[in-house]
Amino acid sequence: MRYPKTRTLAVVAATLLAAGCGADDAAAPSGAPASAGGSADPKVNVAYLSYAYTDYVQAEEEGLKEAVGAGGSVRVFNANFDAQKLLKDCQDAVSSGRYNAIVLAPVDPATGKPCVAAAAAKDIPVVTVETVVGDDPNALEPQVDGVVGAVAITPDRNAEPLLQLLQQACADVNPCKVIGEVAAPSDPLTARVVERVKEMPNVELVQTISTGYDPAAVAKAFPDALSANPDAHVFLSIADSQALAVVPALEAAGKTDQVKLIGNGGSRLGAKAVADGVLFGSAGNWPRQMGAKAGQMLQQAVRGETIEQPGVDALALAQPLTLTKETVGEFKPEWGAERSGG
Template identity: 35%
Template sequence: MTSSLQLRSLTVAATGALVLSLSACNSDVSQVYSSSTAPSQKTGPLRVALLASSSQNGFNKAVYDGAVARAKEYGDVEVTVFDGKFDSQTQFNQVQNVAGQGTYDGIVLVPNDNVGIAAAIPAAARAKVPVVTTLFPVGPKLTELTPQVDGIVSTVAANTEENSKKLAEGVVKYCEDKDPCRVAILIGQLQFPFDNLRNKAYRSVLDGHANIKVVATGQGNYDRDTSLKATQNILQANPKLDVLLSNADQQTIGAQVALESAGVDLSEMYVTGGGGNQEAIKQVRAGKWAADQVDFPNSMGRAALEQVVNAVRGRQVTPVIDANTLGPVPVIVTKEVLGEHPDFKGEWAD
């Protein structure tokens, strides 16, 4: 997201309401909150704060764009974005500040530390400011999508552990006839609970196969340059790699530069990404990347904004929206899968 979007309020004009069809069961908002913290029903214009994990990140920009598009359809909803700077404490403070201002009616959250930030959510609950979390659930249970914390009214996310295992299962299939099959893992930041979960999910699948050797694990921080350097360091110690298992497209794009600069033909490796951005989809279609785990951030932003508005206005709220169901393609795409969906380009650009 460009810096001009930071801390800037965008008021959008009415173009009529569009009801988003969701498969999960609805519930009355009073069933999600305790009776003392249920938000008051409000009519008229609403202000929603979107707390991005980083407003400089393309995925977060797509969540924001989706929320703004849905707000435009309501016609009386205003969205303001805050930059979490990929810093847990910054975002923790933002939740408390937004809740305490009395300016905002609801919050859409893209969490950095989904476990640590749970302690900030009660401030929003006490202020009767409903929170919808996207991408990850908030709370101690990393695979529990049902709201765990008083104040969270809805989770728009997928089961990250299961998605990660599916990506690793593709590696196992590729490695069937290779011994050893040398794998490098490129993860975001292992200090983040969900990146640690992803890494453990990968290893739970890979470590059961004696021919598969995880020779290195690098941290790419969801950044091209960081990932390029991390991959260069991996290649210095491991010039022969069969697999690059990455959880993020930005990281794979940076790693691709390092690999190709070292003379590696990516089509002869098994290379993955995560996120389903437009460049990743191009690379999978071209056969350079073998697979990509696809997310639908624009659709997630739309769905999250709708659930905030429902909560504030006393309408039915969908506590869990499976993000895997929001797009037209399966969660893991290959060249063959994309051949069956020629019009799919991805919902976001880095």
């Protein structure tokens, strides 16, 4: 699940990470060698090369730190959704000699390849998180030499819980008119959901809005979409924060009871909104566990051990996956701010 610079934490991080500084700069080794020089238990010093630094990525970082232990280190590099900056950060990390492991969350599956190649040339193992690196965005097993593992959410897998929630929301309506959302028409993760919605027999996708994961953008676009489709039944969003950003428009139109809202990500804010009945549902994500799993893989790789399961479905790390008012009480959110008043 991806949350761009509109997140408050990401704005703070943009300042902290300026000029290539990592989010965990103080904890990173200062000129330390990449390995323990023949130690039976080499320390794992991780460069986490991320598309951005958000509260979701922060949770991954926390899990990663826990996995590598007090003897290791983690430094996050923030590319701020710039594929070229991510590649430069990768090249700098590889050439520095300070890191013997890389976690990579690329801007998209294709643009991660040059980074993996640079790491492979120095025998630095790479584990990808959130998305994969390679030509097939739905393949969890490593596709590129140098990638030793992936803890990812593939487009098809991401769509499954959202379609289940949509089916529930549309159970008593035929046709069920849906306003959909994508980050961008070319974004494989969110565009795949819309493609699958079109295949549902009782659902009519009346409009799709493109918002770049920006709550301000969806808040601006949604009133026009609602005006053009006054009989819409569901807004199928790409993130909890996006879904909640349209609540004022629904209130102004007097349609809070008519239009059901489906978010994604299982944030603390989203889980609270589901429990309160503001959101019809959301899909669970577990970024802290994702980071921990990536760290465990890198520990094995640095020690020369075999990684038995190199492709991990990040949506199978815990339960429940589909969050509704009936199931959200069993869910433990791992990221995001608490909702005001919660």
